[in-house]
Amino acid sequence: MAGEPQADCLFCKIVAGEVPATVVRDTETTVAFRDINPQAPVHVLVIPKAHHRDAVTLATEAPQVAADVLREAGEVAALEKLAVSEGGPGTGYRVVFNTGTGAGQTVFHAHAHVLGGRGLDWPPG
Numbered sequence: 216m217a218g219e220p221q222a223d224c225l226f227c228k229i230v231a232g233e234v235p236a237t238v239v240r241d242t243e244t245t246v247a248f249r250d251i252n253p254q255a256p257v258h259v260l261v262i263p264k265a266h267h268r269d270a271v272t273l274a275t276e277a278p279q280v281a282a283d284v285l286r287e288a289g290e291v292a293a294l295e296k297l298a299v300s301e302g303g304p305g306t307g308y309r310v311v312f313n314t315g316t317g318a319g320q321t322v323f324h325a326h327a328h329v330l331g332g333r334g335l336d337w338p339p340g
């Protein structure tokens with residue numbers, strides 16, 4: 216059933232506390248933790264506690280939780296002092312949802328990458 220924990224899912228294990236993670240925020244529906252292989256000075260993953268295979272599937276199956284993930288991305292950015300209002304290099308942030316293996320998705324439990332703390336090229340590589 217949609218949202219049920221999956222025994223073989225790394226991020227479900229992080230939600231369950233079976234795999235350790237450096238948690239920066241924890242809400243009723245989401246967890247935010249530092250990426251193990253950071254691509255920027257700030258690289259935090261925001262995930263729903265429920266299992267959905269990617270962000271768009273999450274938005275279809277549980278739209279309120281998809282909104283929670285996006286709002287939490289903003290809370291993490293504020294916590295990490297990436298507020299867009301400050302302006303200048305290294306402020307602002309990027310929220311990325313890699314979707315599908317061809318686009319770099321390696322963990323099939325929906326997650327937002329929150330990246331910041333350095334200049335971010337556009338378009339990305």
Ligand code: 5GP
Nearest residue numbers: 236248249250251252313319320321322323
């Ligand atoms: P994806 O490639 O699916 O968009 O993103 C998965 C992310 O999860 C990668 O950036 C990867 O570094 C991160 N990751 C993989 N395994 C672990 C882990 O065990 N702990 C943490 N904190 N991050 C992980």
Ligand code: ZN
Nearest residue numbers: 224227266324
């Ligand atoms: Zn999962």
